[in-house]
Amino acid sequence: MSDAPASPPMIQIEGLTKHYGRTHALRGITFEVPKGQVVGFLGPNGAGKSTTMKILTGFVEATGGIVKVAGISVADDPVGARTRIGYLPENNPLYEDMMVEEYLEYIARIRRIPADKVRGAIDTAVARCGLQKVRGKDIGELSKGFRQRVGLAQAIVHDPDLLILDEPTTGLDPNQVVEIRNLIRELGKEKTVILSTHVLPEVQHMCGRALIISEGKIVADGAPDQLSSDGGHIDLVVTGKRGAPDLAATRALLKALPDVAEVHERTTGEKDALAFSLTTKGSADPRRALFAALVDAELVLLSLDKKALGLEETFRKLTTAEAGKAEHADHPHSKAA
Numbered sequence: 001m002s003d004a005p006a007s008p009p010m011i012q013i014e015g016l017t018k019h020y021g022r023t024h025a026l027r028g029i030t031f032e033v034p035k036g037q038v039v040g041f042l043g044p045n046g047a048g049k050s051t052t053m054k055i056l057t058g059f060v061e062a063t064g065g066i067v068k069v070a071g072i073s074v075a076d077d078p079v080g081a082r083t084r085i086g087y088l089p090e091n092n093p094l095y096e097d098m099m100v101e102e103y104l105e106y107i108a109r110i111r112r113i114p115a116d117k118v119r120g121a122i123d124t125a126v127a128r129c130g131l132q133k134v135r136g137k138d139i140g141e142l143s144k145g146f147r148q149r150v151g152l153a154q155a156i157v158h159d160p161d162l163l164i165l166d167e168p169t170t171g172l173d174p175n176q177v178v179e180i181r182n183l184i185r186e187l188g189k190e191k192t193v194i195l196s197t198h199v200l201p202e203v204q205h206m207c208g209r210a211l212i213i214s215e216g217k218i219v220a221d222g223a224p225d226q227l228s229s230d231g232g233h234i235d236l237v238v239t240g241k242r243g244a245p246d247l248a249a250t251r252a253l254l255k256a257l258p259d260v261a262e263v264h265e266r267t268t269g270e271k272d273a274l275a276f277s278l279t280t281k282g283s284a285d286p287r288r289a290l291f292a293a294l295v296d297a298e299l300v301l302l303s304l305d306k307k308a309l310g311l312e313e314t315f316r317k318l319t320t321a322e323a324g325k326a327e328h329a330d331h332p333h334s335k336a337a
């Protein structure tokens with residue numbers, strides 16, 4: 001059988017809703033993932049990431065909407081859809097007292113891999129996930145990083161087209177995070193991947209596309225670079241011609257600039273100097289007006305650094321605006337001067 005000229009997207013979700021009693025976990029989610037993409041599904045805790053993934057894998061039933069995997073409706077043909085999917089659930093539940101080898105054999109049986117293909121399938125998964133040295137060990141003896149490799153091996157043992165990975169690096173130490181990210185990046189060269197995370201760097205390191213979800217709705221969809229280029233801030237340090245400038249007057253001057261949205265004071269080690277961080281309106285660049293205003297006020301610019309709005313800030317803005325929550329106090333630029 002030859003592929004149809006336009007093969008269906010790997011994931012097609014349309015108007016997906018999910019209610020758990022009175023909780024509206026998903027409020028009408030729509031997106032497609034074409035074959036080959038590595039997508040980061042990004043959102044704070046409780047946003048609906050796991051729910052979406054459980055519906056995609058057929059473990060939870062949707063309340064409404066269309067969910068297809070490689071053109072197969074998950075509701076109509078869950079078994080057919082599942083043959084195309086490898087799934088690493090949140091918290092990676094494993095059988096502690098099984099050997100890695102035994103566990104993968106068990107999964108291969110559940111996945112209905114023909115008996116004569118099991119050996120080869122396990123060897124491939126073990127090699128791809130770097131499990132050669134531990135295949136004879138009990139899972140209970142393994143480090144968290146190796147357990148996660150076992151989780152990935154069980155997800156790929158039947159050679160699915162689509163990998164659904166729910167928070168695959170949560171709970172790992174920094175070295176393990178790097179190893180698992182590298183492994184996922186490798187797997188992403190051959191497979192379509194959707195991975196959920198509540199941490200930003202994850203998406204920047206692994207994904208060509210970020211879908212941001214907040215309170216059961218998609219609030220942004222784009223390349224991580226594209227999502228982070230809108231808006232930004234400027235860090236500057238100023239001093240007076242004779243000693244330290246007046247804080248209130250300098251702040252007022254900065255605040256009055258046309259493209260400046262907010263003025264935050266920062267600490268500086270420079271003597272007789274004031275440091276500020278300005279957030280700009282949209283993609284505006286207030287540097288020329290800023291320089292002229294400082295000259296007029298007889299202030300001296302010691303340094304100026306223009307920074308694009310990081311994905312982290314974009315994420316925070318989108319997800320906190322949606323949630324109608326106050327700014328997080330732990331952010332370096334969240335303290336108003």
Ligand SMILES: Nc1ncnc2c1ncn2[C@@H]1O[C@H](COP(=O)(O)OP(=O)(O)O)[C@@H](O)[C@H]1O
Pocket residue numbers: 020023024025043044045046047048049050051052
């Ligand atoms: N089995 C369940 N029963 C009731 N509410 C649930 C259940 N699973 C999830 N929820 C609720 O649905 C919302 C989305 O949860 P979830 O999909 O787990 O979010 P995330 O994975 O993004 O942290 C949350 O408000 C959560 O409390």
Ligand SMILES: [Mg+2]
Pocket residue numbers: 049050051090166
């Ligand atoms: Mg979750």
